[in-house]
Amino acid sequence: MNAKQKKIVAIMPIKLNNERCPGKNTRLLGGKPLLRHELDSLVETGLCDEINVFCSNEAIVPFLSTGVKFLERPKDLDLPTSNFTQIFSSFISQKDADIYVYAHATAPFVKVETMKECIEAVLSEEFDSAFCAIRLQDFLWKNGEPLNFDATNLPRTQDLEPIYQETSGIYVFTKDVFEKYKRRIGVRPFIKEVSFEEAVDIDTPEDFKLAEVLLKIK
Template identity: 70%
Template sequence: MKTIAIMPIKLSNERLPGKNTMLLGDKPLLQHELVTLRKTGLADEIYVYCSDEAVCPYLPEGVKFLKRPAELDLPTSNFTQIFAAFSSAVEADIYVYVHATAPFITGETMAECIRAVQGGAYDSAFCAVKIQDFLWKDGEPLNFDAANVPRSQDLEPIYRETSGVYVFTKEVFARYRRRIGKKPFVKEVSFKEAVDINNPEDFRLAEAMVGLDL
């Protein structure tokens, strides 16, 4: 089954301008996940999908550039619009959708997600953080009885989706217009792997975590 990876990139970001090419540790932010993905050897091709050729000098060896329409850089653009345009240009059986903003996703996590879909047991895979906390909504307990408070470890876990890596078949997008199907593999990740860089505070946190074994 042909497996194609895409990393959508904007060079102009609203909350942290230029973040994708900012130096994190010893390399630009966007290179972290691309290098890790390439080392898995599980993607037949890896593309950076960007409207500006100025990104090309930042691409690691073996990563291809595909120019996207400039209108996909608008703040209103979403996954569905970006992926619909990409998949119309690059055909595959399985797609791996990665974000530059998740630099600490490990090769082991990526490989587990990709193999879960390639093996046919799941139609998609994504990363998540397990939450076992006392949650409230609209002034009421969401996941526990306030009159009979359980131990936190006995709460039913809730999983928060992270942006690290998504894997899905072409049928999932064709049928549901989304990146998670009806039979997903959920990969629980660590606090470090779940880091998602969107603003200056996130970037400072990532800088402090580079090289730390968490």
């Protein structure tokens, strides 16, 4: 199948009853609901055949960007114990595609260019998946032991081998990746390094305050 013929479907899972930061997904950030920031950017890429908000409550509909569809999901997926595999298994049973884009409402600063780069990397077929990450190049410890350096022969930090930490950002992966591995990152991933701002993930009221400050200084 030609890359241009591949169907690309985006999902943004949403629940309205957040435990750590109640109402965050629809709370205004810079004059528009939090979830609209990443939805608007997804629309702007022009690369998705469909963009869906996967939510158990139709009350989310007035907050959606133009062109974004509401897809109802089972209420049991709103439980705190629900995970990616359960949510996406339910979604993929209703929406077929060649490539999926898994987006998070809590990452409002992911750039359109970043999204395009991740989607195009998977479209190229050189990579089977793509995700955003921040680069860690510092002295890291685990279980009381150095993780990435020799404590008796300290290198310069710039000479340390970098470690990449996933951000919520977006995940792009083929249908085959999920069917084979039941995950969103395959065996040939493209890692898109992002800035501190793009990596911001809103989980708590303090995170929301940080996002508000970042918007003011942009």
